[in-house]
Amino acid sequence: MNKAIIKLLATATLFAGSMLAPPSTTAADLKAGQKAFDANSCSSCHELSASTIGPSLKDIARRYKGQPVERELAQRIRAGSAGRWGGVPHPAYEGLDEADALIIATWILGGAPR
Numbered sequence: 001m002n003k004a005i006i007k008l009l010a011t012a013t014l015f016a017g018s019m020l021a022p023p024s025t026t027a028a029d030l031k032a033g034q035k036a037f038d039a040n041s042c043s044s045c046h047e048l049s050a051s052t053i054g055p056s057l058k059d060i061a062r063r064y065k066g067q068p069v070e071r072e073l074a075q076r077i078r079a080g081s082a083g084r085w086g087g088v089p090h091p092a093y094e095g096l097d098e099a100d101a102l103i104i105a106t107w108i109l110g111g112a113p114r
């Protein structure tokens with residue numbers, strides 16, 4: 001096969017892969033998500049399996065399973081969110097870095113592995 005065609009195919013394959021995979025999540029990303037979650041005291045309202053003041057992380061992951069909503073969730077984590085789970089609102093975290101919010105959302109949607 002012609003070299004140019006091979007290169008083109010390789011590029012196309014990489015591109016297709018990047019569209020399918022969730023925003024290129026690595027084990028290090030997931031670890032960073034967990035750290036940022038812990039560092040921002042999110043666990044005072046969110047536990048892994050039990051709903052407390054907020055929904056459990058597993059319930060959140062279940063509800064959005066298979067949906068690419070990382071960015072949406074990250075936005076609601078920062079802006080605050082209400083009326084989706086019950087009567088209590090999730091407070092705004094405007095000081096939380098966008099990238100951190102995204103990595104936390106990715107970690108939660110990935111089942112919040114520890």
Ligand code: HEC
Pocket residue numbers: 037040041042043044045046053054055060073076077081082083084085086087088089090091093096104105108
């Ligand atoms: C004071 C309690 C509280 C704290 C602290 C808190 N949350 Fe929440 N969170 C809630 C409640 C209550 C809800 C459900 C809101 C609703 O019904 O829409 C929620 C909802 C969520 C959701 C689901 C949003 C959706 O659109 O379905 C995510 C994700 C989330 N919180 C992440 C976090 C993260 C990350 C932090 C830390 C940066 C955090 N929460 C801190 C109470 C809290």
